[in-house]
Structures are given as structure tokens and as C-alpha cells.
Amino acid sequence: MAIVAEGQTEHWYFQMFKRHFPEIPFNIHPVLSFKMSLQQQYEKVKEFIETYQYVFWIIDADIIRKKNQITRFRQLKKSLSPYENVYIILLNPCFEFWLLLHYKRTTKWFKNCQDVTKELKKFLPRYAKTRSYYTSSHQDILARTLPLLNQAMQNSRFTVSQSPDPFFSGYSEMHVFFEIPFIFQHINRK
Numbered sequence: 001m002a003i004v005a006e007g008q009t010e011h012w013y014f015q016m017f018k019r020h021f022p023e024i025p026f027n028i029h030p031v032l033s034f035k036m037s038l039q040q041q042y043e044k045v046k047e048f049i050e051t052y053q054y055v056f057w058i059i060d061a062d063i064i065r066k067k068n069q070i071t072r073f074r075q076l077k078k079s080l081s082p083y084e085n086v087y088i089i090l091l092n093p094c095f096e097f098w099l100l101l102h103y104k105r106t107t108k109w110f111k112n113c114q115d116v117t118k119e120l121k122k123f124l125p126r127y128a129k130t131r132s133y134y135t136s137s138h139q140d141i142l143a144r145t146l147p148l149l150n151q152a153m154q155n156s157r158f159t160v161s162q163s164p165d166p167f168f169s170g171y172s173e174m175h176v177f178f179e180i181p182f183i184f185q186h187i188n189r190k
Contacts, residue, residue, distance in 0.1 A: 001024070001025065001026035001052055001053060001054040001055075001056070002026065002027050002028075002029055002051070002054070002055050002056070003026060003027070003028045003029065003056045003058060004029050004041055004045050004056065004057045004058070005029075005057075005058040005059070006035055006036045006041055006059070006060075006063070007058075007095055008129075008131070009095045009096065009129055009134065010028075010058050011028055012134035013095070013134060013141055013142065014026075015028070015134075015135060016135060016140040016141055016142040017142055019140065019142070020143070020146070021186050021187070023186060024182070024183060024186050026054075027052075029044055029048070038059075038064065038067070038069050038072060038073060038076070039076075041059065042057075042076045042080075045057045045080065045086060046080075049083050049085065049086060052085070053085060054087065054182075055083075055085055055087070056089055056177055057080075057087070057088045058089045058091070058095070058177075059073075059088070059089070059090055059091070060092075060093065060094040060113075061090055061091060061092035061093055061094075061166065061167050061171065062092070062093035064167070065093075065167060070167055087176050087177065087180075088173070089173040089174055089176055089177060090166055090171060090172075090173050091171065091172050091173070091174065092109075092167060092169065092170060092171035092172075093110050093111070093113055093115075093170075094112075094116060096113055096116045096117050096129070097110065097116050097171070097172055098152065098156065098172050099120055099124070099127075100116055100119055100120045100123070101151075101152045101155035101159070101172055101174075102123075102145045102148040102151060102152040103122075103123035103124075103148065104123070104155070105155040105158055106159075106170050107158070107162045107163060107169045107170045108169075108170045109168060109170055117129065124144065149178065149187065152174070152175075153174075153175040153178055153179070154175075155172075156172040156173065156174050157175050159171045159172050160172075160173060160175075
């Protein structure tokens with residue numbers, strides 16, 4: 001399984017996923033560099049199609065909107081639709097919206113990630129978009145949110161069912177990752 005994501009928070013989150021579920025083999029890409037362009041991310045996904053059983057492309061809508069690439073994203077997404085092993089996971093505006101869904105059901109449109117973070121801090125007062133917060137040996141981000149995973153998945157599905165256009169409402173497709181039978185089985189053992 002390969003995960004393509006350009007943001008640091010996604011990388012830290014999935015590093016903790018590996019810590020909690022070492023029996024689930026996967027690689028996070030890029031390994032060293034962040035801030036790949038939309039096209040570079042797409043090329044990385046295409047590169048992995050033949051190599052991996054599952055390829056997840058996790059992408060923040062705020063970046064796509066900011067760079068005025070909604071149409072281009074939709075074209076790239078459509079071009080990947082024939083591949084049954086590719087899962088495109090869009091989050092609007094950003095990954096922190098997925099974390100918020102662990103605590104609250106909402107489709108509220110947030111202008112940017114800072115606004116989501118402000119809302120998230122109502123539930124995680126010490127939340128910080130830092131490596132130390134996400135990967136703390138005392139209580140990492142997955143340890144904080146895993147007990148609420150089923151609620152977050154329900155809330156994530158809700159955003160998809162209620163959003164005619166994912167770019168203009170709070171939106172998360174992260175439930176798709178956790179619904180893959182292979183992953184779902186391992187998580188439910190804990």
C-alpha cells in the first residue's frame with residue numbers, strides 16, 4: 001500500500017498509524033520532500049499503480065483552490081478512475097478537518113486551515129501542527145483520536161452525502177481509507 005500526500009500533518013499521522021499498526025505494510029510518499037505540485041503528486045500516484053495493491057492520494061482542497069486548480073484536479077481524478085486500486089481522498093479545507101470530525105459532525109465550509117484549527121482546539125486545546133504534537137511518545141495523534149474513529153468515519157461519510165461540491169463545504173473522504181477490508185480488520189482487532 002502506498003500513500004501519496006504532500007502535507008506534513010498527513011505524514012506524521014500515517015507515521016503514527018504505522019506505529020500503532022505495524023502489521024499493516026505501507027509506504028508514505030514522498031519520503032523526504034514535501035510540497036509537491038498537484039502534477040507531481042499525480043505522477044507519483046501513476047508510478048505506483050502497477051507496484052502497489054492500494055494507492056491512496058490524500059489531498060487538501062485548500063491548496064487546490066488557492067492555486068486555482070479545481071478544474072485540473074477534476075481532470076486528473078477522472079483520468080485515474082479506471083484504476084480500481086487508486087483511492088483519491090479529498091479533504092476540504094485540509095487534513096485537520098478529518099481530525100475535527102472525530103469530535104463533531106459538520107459540513108461547515110472553513111475558509112482555510114487556520115479556521116479549522118481554531119474549531120479543533122475546542123476539543124483538543126493543546127493541538128499544534130507540529131511533529132512533536134503528532135508523534136509524542138506520551139500520546140500521539142492516533143492515540144488521541146483512535147477511540148473516536150467510528151464516529152469520525154460516520155461524520156466523514158455524512159460530509160460526502162451532504163456536499164454537492166466538495167470544494168465549497170466541509171468535506172472528508174478519509175473514511176475510504178479505513179473502510180478497506182484489510183485495514184478495517186486490523187483496526188477492529190485493537
